[in-house]
Amino acid sequence: MSGVCREVLINEMKRLLDIISSIGFSKGKPGLGLKNDRLDISEREAIQKELSLKTSLDENLRIFKLFSGPSPDIIVRELKFGQAKVRTAIIHVDTLADTALIEGLIGTLSVDPFQTPVGEVHKREIFREYKERLLRSSKAKEAETFTDMWQGLINGNTAIIFDGMAKALICETQAHIGRSIEEPATETVIRGAREGFVENAETNIALIRKRLKTPNLWVKKFIIGHLTQTDVSVLYIKGLAGEELISEVYRRINSIEMDAVIESGNIEDMIEDNPFAIFPLVFRTERIDRVVSMLLEGRVCIITDGTPFVMVVPMNFPMLLQAPDDYYEKVPIGSFLRILRFVAFTASIILPGTYVGIITFHHELIPTELLLRLTAAKEGVPFPVVFEVFMMELVFEFLREAGVRLPKAIGSAVTIVGALVLGEAAMRAGLVSAPVVIIVSFTAIASFTVPTFSFGIAARLIRFIFIILGGVLGLFGIQFGLLVMLVLLSGLRSFGYPFLSPIAPLIISDWKDLYFRVWRWADVTRPKLEGGREPIREKRGQEPRPDKQNEGRNETYGNQKDENPRKDK
């Protein structure tokens, strides 16, 4: 027993001594502390942060070995360049860097050797000469610390270290890995662009730039997560987005301190206004056209590397029910579809609860014949209707979740099993009544019309609350629930902007794009964001009129009119 104890004690003391020595000696022999295997990650990072490049190449390479470990994907090549045969190391990370580009880089360095003799005194000159030369072919910048150099390497760049220089040259050699641009799976449209965002943030920014060519599209990059070092870029149109909004976004992103960012959801968690809100307070999308149109409204978008989901702030409630097609389709159809979606969304929240409420409390509200039918269908079902609806909704949620998780091939099988076996059999066995199955299926269909997935999930959750309210207090309970929802939603803000605008606070001028969408020529003003600028989007009076539209044609028509017998007199 005591032997074990002593061992633990000795080990611990050794560890402490190691740490002390690693910190103490790091001044004399830099990076030596990293040899210690007992250092925890934060201790390692503290040492790494202080390491700067040394003059001697050998020492640099030795430190680098300690810095990044014996990982085989980090490739270090030692070469000699120039007349003076200056020893040089070329470092890159395999597959992140493009090999062909590195070959080109080496080529640039080796051909046309300098005329100047190289000695100790002139090493600085070599560095400058090489830098200028490399600038001709690719981006190059200097790094003075190992951490900076690593930043470059990990982004697919190549570092070049010369003997005798305490600096490294970082040259752009990124290879493009990742999937190709595809149509987003979650937001499909009938009419509209098929391109969606990908996982690579730089590609995503380029995709936005391709559609928004103004130089006033500004990008600011942050690096979040001290382990993942994820790029988080903030995009906005300078002069259109409110400066207060931009600085608020900066402030919130800057205040994030965490070790890892896996998906944009991690950032969202840190920057949203109210963590308890069921509805999303940050808009996320995979579609480039939506992001572009929102940037044009003076909003700010946040692109996180590693995920195709781009966040847009501030958001409001109607954005969740607008599909991109609405804007591309003819106005009457687009508006009709949108109203349909509002109705379907409302139904998907309150329909089951209302059914439960009416059946339980308000028989007198149902016309007699319908009531008779419903009662006949319910005959023999051993459960109260609230339980029946609740269970069926729950089963449906299981099915939907299973459908999402399973591989696509099996997913459809689950749906068939769910629909046929569960629904049909439960009804035959007299466990649920047919109207309940109809209500649940109708609700499910209605909930699929919501174009934003995150919003649909929120609706699912609320539906269960409404079922219980309907079962406890009838229609009064539904009213109560709606009021609570209204109050909570009215209190929500997204980056300081009311979530329910333009419904509450009422902004009549923005109703042109709420339930109805007006024609593009009538949509002359941008949505009214407080602090948003440049309210006028286009000049007024561009509506197509039959006479105006035919101006050009009338002339040709007029030329023919002598020969044309069809002209009416």
Add this chain to the structure above:
Amino acid sequence: MGTRKTKTQEKISNRQLLFIVFIIRATLIIATLPVLTTGHAAQNAWISSIITMIASIVVIIAISALSLKFPKMTIIEYSKVLLGKTGGTIMSLGFLWLFLHIAATDTRIYSEVLADGFLTSTPLVVTAGTIVAVSALAVYLGIEVIGRAADVLMPVIISFFVLSIVASLSLFDLKNLEPVFAGGITPVISGTVTPIGISVQFLSLGLLIPTLTEPEKAVSTSAVAAFLAGLALIVTSVIVVGALGERLSSSAIFPLFKTSRSTVFTRFLERLEAPGIAAWGLGLFIDVSTFLYCGSKGLSEVLGVEDYRPLVIPMAVIWITLSLHTYDDLFELLRLFRPETFFPYVSIVGFIPVLILWGAYIIKASSGKLHGLQKHK
């Protein structure tokens, strides 16, 4: 004063105030139609409505114009300025009691309607409790939220109201409105007393006007709201009497609902009072939350508490209790609304204090003592 330093920056727009005042005024008046049910106006209820409208506009202008003399102060604060600390506090407590009492009565009436027609076996405490709970939640989130909720609910309430009125049109018969002025002016006046008394509700403006974005327009905003609510009252009384006849409608407790209940369009469309009741419920939510806000905000100022929010939940609990225990049943409640009891009551607690405040203001303003105090934040 500590309260002034931490005064919240929450603002409501004038449009939202208009909606709130309209909803407060319209819901109770339309649901119970006191022009018809409290006095003896009978088929001349619509004339009573016109008088009521004019009188309530006068009341609302009197209250809002006084508040405008002190645009940054609530009625609680400026009554202290005008009448001294003791006098101001006594008067403020009277106002606060009125808010509490009126809203508790509103809650009780609505709970009774629900218990009567929809939730027959649910105890009153549950319905009253849920109404007050959601209002307390809104008050807790602030006056901005109430304003926004009014923005959303206004169109809903209006459309439900129009639906009820249109549905009743099928029964409308102009002969029911005759003879005009059958009993002289006295019965007509008797019908106006209670609804004018109810306009003591407008005292809540004294706490709402300081939160306005454009307080200088407060008088016109509130007068427009009172005018619109008056119009709604006139339309309703004409339609109800025209549809039901004076005897049937005077004896009904909720004449408008009785009217829409009697309407049958087809076999499928019956029981059309449901939208009316729903509109009332939505309006009641705005009504109760506004009064709860005014009550707790006012009380916090009387007590010198910095934030009104800690007072919301205790107030809400008192509210529920009060709404249940003040009256034994609906008829006792309706007896309160008799002209001979109701008007003296609200005059003593509400109208006369306002007159006193005006008097004090005129005296102090003419002697120049108020200089510099009015713009004091």
